[in-house]
Amino acid sequence: MNSSAIRTLLLLPLLMPFTVLAENPVTKEPGEQVVQPQVDRRTVTVPKISARDIELGAFVGVLNIESFGSSPVYGGRLAYHVTEDIFLEGTYAKSTVSDAAFRSLGIGIFTTSTPTVNTVDLTYYNLSVGVNLFPGELFIGRGRAMTSALYMVGGIGNTSFDRIDNITYNIGIGVRIVPRDWLSLRIEMRDHLFSSDLLANENKMTNNIELTFGLSGFF
Amino acid sequence: MSMAVAEARYTHRRESNYVALAMLMVLSVLSFCTWAEEVPTRVQVADPYLELHTGPGRGYPVFYVADRGEWVKLLKRHTDWFKVRTDKDKEGWVSRDQMESTLNEAGVKTTFRDTLFDDYLLRRVEVGFGAGQLDSDALLTAHVGYGISPNFSVELTLAQAVGNYSSTALYYGSLLAQPFPEWRVAPFFSLGLGRFHNTPKATLVGGAEVDANMANTGLGVRAYVTRRFILRADYRRHVAFISENRINEFNELSLGISLFF
Numbered sequence: 001m002n003s004s005a006i007r008t009l010l011l012l013p014l015l016m017p018f019t020v021l022a023e024n025p026v027t028k029e030p031g032e033q034v035v036q037p038q039v040d041r042r043t044v045t046v047p048k049i050s051a052r053d054i055e056l057g058a059f060v061g062v063l064n065i066e067s068f069g070s071s072p073v074y075g076g077r078l079a080y081h082v083t084e085d086i087f088l089e090g091t092y093a094k095s096t097v098s099d100a101a102f103r104s105l106g107i108g109i110f111t112t113s114t115p116t117v118n119t120v121d122l123t124y125y126n127l128s129v130g131v132n133l134f135p136g137e138l139f140i141g142r143g144r145a146m147t148s149a150l151y152m153v154g155g156i157g158n159t160s161f162d163r164i165d166n167i168t169y170n171i172g173i174g175v176r177i178v179p180r181d182w183l184s185l186r187i188e189m190r191d192h193l194f195s196s197d198l199l200a201n202e203n204k205m206t207n208n209i210e211l212t213f214g215l216s217g218f219f
Numbered sequence: 220m221s222m223a224v225a226e227a228r229y230t231h232r233r234e235s236n237y238v239a240l241a242m243l244m245v246l247s248v249l250s251f252c253t254w255a256e257e258v259p260t261r262v263q264v265a266d267p268y269l270e271l272h273t274g275p276g277r278g279y280p281v282f283y284v285a286d287r288g289e290w291v292k293l294l295k296r297h298t299d300w301f302k303v304r305t306d307k308d309k310e311g312w313v314s315r316d317q318m319e320s321t322l323n324e325a326g327v328k329t330t331f332r333d334t335l336f337d338d339y340l341l342r343r344v345e346v347g348f349g350a351g352q353l354d355s356d357a358l359l360t361a362h363v364g365y366g367i368s369p370n371f372s373v374e375l376t377l378a379q380a381v382g383n384y385s386s387t388a389l390y391y392g393s394l395l396a397q398p399f400p401e402w403r404v405a406p407f408f409s410l411g412l413g414r415f416h417n418t419p420k421a422t423l424v425g426g427a428e429v430d431a432n433m434a435n436t437g438l439g440v441r442a443y444v445t446r447r448f449i450l451r452a453d454y455r456r457h458v459a460f461i462s463e464n465r466i467n468e469f470n471e472l473s474l475g476i477s478l479f480f
Binding site for chain 2: 050051052080081084085111132135157158162163165166198
């Protein structure tokens, strides 16, 4: 026998399994692997970290209603920080408004006020979009620094007093200071714009300026 | 102050309080959904360095650089920024981009899953706000929806429209059908039932409050934008059954933003 014949003979047993498989293709379970790899599967774990994107807080300040003077205002707000630049926020606040100045001239403006009680309740709510414009830091003394940001907000809502609803647009600018990761302070100036026909026969756009100081926590 | 006026004033205030309350409720739903389990995770710096910023934003300065091989502990997250503490007890904020080039304890690249279109398709809860017009009056809307199947969802809506002479509140529940749920921009149809409440302006003489049942049909478009955001446009025809022989019809056109979970 020559060497190539020997080689063929030796290779025959190696081919045997294939012939068996070819004869009985049904015995093999579909999807079953011929060779089981001895590989440890690595588990990819996605780290779970608490996301602090919600800001819940309260504020107090002064609200000026055009032609009717200024009153204290207080309210609550809930914000959702979408990205480092953008946040959405909802605000609900209460204040009062008085027509005392008009009453002293003998002209009552509000239908729900009386000569003795001339202060009526005011409530407003709005939903706004905010943009963090200029990030920065505030330095207190030598060794303390707090992160801060200058932001702008704008939105739409409703201002209601004396049984009149007024669709209100708001635009404002504020500074947010973050002394702790969970705490933020803000000073904000906002203009609430709504058109009113209280003092005239036709609608007139009024600018109602508000200055507030707020405290909130991140959740 | 007469009793009638006091009563009207009370109901009126209550109404606008409801809208605000709904808004707050919707936002607090968000807060629950963003909660995640707090598990301190350690990762190892694999890039030549890891930059620690003073605050969660690209504008805040880098005050410390962790070297390759150093381990840092993840403390919390704010938007796409992670607060970390290094072995040397330095605490700072690292961007998500940089965090993704670190290795976890198994030596595998750290991944932070994003909200994707697939999540949009599997959404259960949708909350949203809109603004538009009800006939010629300005309109504000807030809604909460729940998906009962890929093709159907139920929704609760509060809407307030303010006009020159009166303000209207609508509260209704609706059934929404979306024939093509897998489309990125998909139409939907709605059918709703609820209450209609109209309060005349106080300056108006002789106005009477109206409280009635209402129904509506509508069609709209949802468009998946990015992350958790959906843009929505709605057209609705509302019918208020004022009395036995009088119905009022209104057309609503509104545009809004929704978030899903």
